[in-house]
Amino acid sequence: MSFLRRVYIIAWKDVLLDLHTRENVTTLVFFSALILLVFNFALGPDRELLAQVSAGVIWLAFLLAGMLALGRSFLLERENECLEGLLLIPVDRSAIYLGKLGGNLLFMLVAEAILLPLFAVFFNLDLWAALPRLIPVAVLGTLGFAGLGTLFSAMAVHVRAREVMLPLLLLPVAVPVILATIRSTEVILRAGPWAEVAPWLQLMAGFDVIFLTVGVLVFDFILEQ
Amino acid sequence: MLLAVGLYVGLVLAPPDAVQGDVQRIMYLHLPFVLIAYLAFAIVFLAGIAYLWKRDEWADVLAHSAAEIGVVFTGLVLVTGSIWGKPTWGVWWTWDARLTTTLLLFFIFVGYLMVRALTEERGRGARYAAIVGIIGALDIPIIHMSVVWWRTLHQPSTFLRAQGPAIAPALMIPLFVNFGAFLVLFLFLLVRRMRLEQARREAEALEALT
Amino acid sequence: MGPWGYIAAAYGIAAVVLLGYHLVMSVRLRAFARRLSALRATAAWMRRAA
Secondary structure, eight states: OOHHHHHHHHHHHHHHHHHHHOOHHHHHHHHHHHHHHHHHHHHOSOHHHHHHHHHHHHHHHHHHHHHHHHHHHHHHHHHTTHHHHHHHSSSOHHHHHHHHHHHHHHHHHHHHHHHHHHHHHHHTOOHHHHHHHHHHHHHHHHHHHHHHHHHHHHHHTTBSSHHHHHHHHHHHHTHHHHHHHHHHHHHHHTTOOHHHHHHHHHHHHHHHHHHHHHHHHHHHHHHOO | OHHHHHHHHHHHHSOOOOSSOGGGGGHHHHHHHHHHHHHHHHHHHHHHHHHHHHOOHHHHHHHHHHHHHHHHHHHHHHHHHHHHHHHHHSSSOOOOHHHHHHHHHHHHHHHHHHHHHHBSSHHHHHHHHHHHHHHHHHHHHHHHHHHHHIIIIISTTSSOOSSOSSOOHHHHHHHHHHHHHHHHHHHHHHHHHHHHHHHHHHHHHHHHHO | OOHHHHHHHHHHHHHHHHHHHHHHHHHHHHHHHHHHHHHHHHHHHHHHHO
């Protein structure tokens, strides 16, 4: 079996598990929707204000919910002693990292795909016009966030106060991706010029490349017993 | 010990010149603190790599000590910067690129110390902390770049650049003197902190024995 | 608050924090030195007994 195939199998295991339990995608979707609802109480019904902050609110809802899913990702493996099983696979540890990352990325992207039309209705967004430009932003942004999140999630299961530990580590480090997704989405939603989006995309691509490489390199040290 | 403290107080009181108003004097604290904070985190980064690679206990002691002192200095950077900002900008805090980056640096390395403190076994904590340190140090330039873009692309020219034109030589000399003094203080604290950490580890090992 | 007020605040806080940090560390160092010598003695005694 090739390396890629093993990565795929580890990711597929998580997807299958979720197809049976429906824990991740369902909770992600409902939690994001609830965050949105609560944000609306804070912001009030002012249309213009909502249009200005919609990009930020949408992404914060996605990412905060995503963080919960990321936190559960390795907790499940530990609770059921599955991590030992994963470690027995005769493959480089980075395959486990990439596999888990693939699963998490998929959950977050599916949840985003389900929620985006809903949010478009809530915020009166013209989704069709924005969609082709929104997809690369969403993919690159979610990849960067999930990439570091998977890494820290694997760490957090061995740390006391693990529920707080993941956001504490992830949020400050993920600031470039959070900023980039929110700002570029905001430009796209007001149909701004592509030249304003492109630098953010480059920044996210660079971020993703750097931290996925770091993740692959250091994941071995995290799983070490 | 008294010698280093005495040296530091003497040097702080020494530069009596103030060209751009007296408040500028805070710079003599602020700038050396920033540089030392960055130095401390560079040490954390390099020692983290060295620890993961060679598994040398000493590298981990160094990284831990540098991180803790770095957090103290970063906290002082934020406080002195804030106090400097009030009379010069009129506000305690502005979401300017440099300030935001420094605040995030502070959070990242507080996270670093927490991972270390809250991990169940020490070896694991050391590895995790090293990873957080490496990621944090790599992230700082990216964070800075993103925050600069955020301020310039989104709201151009809403704030004045923090530093004015090039610093006059009359200010440079006390600045260098202060930087040297704080560097000595930093190294002094670092050595003592490392000695403390080594004592702590030896005590732990001996306690496990007895 | 004049400029000297701000300067005093900045220098004061810096001095208090750094001196405080140094002081706490000194106290802990001394405490550990005492504990270590006791522990070393116990360990040596145990080795002799064994």
